[in-house]
Amino acid sequence: MRRYGLAAVGAVAAGALVLGTGGTAWAGEADLEVHGSAVLDGGLMEVRLSPRDHGPDALAGASVRLRWSAALADAQQLPAGCARTGDREVVCGTGPLAVDEPGEQLVVPVRLRERPSEVTLSVDVAWSGGVVDHDRTNDTQRVLVLATGDPYVF
Template structure:
């Protein structure tokens, strides 16, 4: 009887660990976040579309991606519901949940620059990963030069 209880408890613990996903030595599940998309600039307007991807191995309950421009944004912005203005050059957007080896919902936002510029640099990076650990931070940090040409710049 004692042996059965021990096996049941061990089995329950194994199920709990498996449900949380693979973990590193410190106990936090690991995930690898990546962002791909495009940006276009025309006049004082910059349109960005990006799709978050979790290359696993664990599921991410939600993450936040920071988008920072090299030039100040206009004071008034109309942003999607899951995005918020952080400072004069920065917007932070929630990704929603990301399954392991899965794509998240596309984030589409447009911002207006404070003044017309011939170019701006957009930097993207993860600022929160829902309690998961990302050992490879090189692929969730991106810098894109966007020229005022009306052309799409992919990242």
């Protein structure tokens, strides 16, 4: 059985908890979205992600989940803040997100187990520190990436 560092997933993201009126704990409201691009060349795929928070509250951090339709190679060199959570899945922390400012771009290179001619990539907000997101329509992106070496934007 493979182990993908599930304990590290909890460390990938951090959220801000604030006190509302009457001492009630809440994490605020935010509208999170992630856009980016993906390039597939042979068995290598590079994903560039740009997280954004449309507010009304800023976030100390969130997590995005990347899922591939093809299995990842066993050995990966993921960037800091990312953890492998399955055979085809990686979770990455966004870092702090100010309202209506682009977050720090994440660059996630992965090696696929095979050399497919195409891969479907799904990117979704996996954790947002308990904030309420009233617009969940922009939380998930999905793109078909052909092994052409060209960037496919989502």
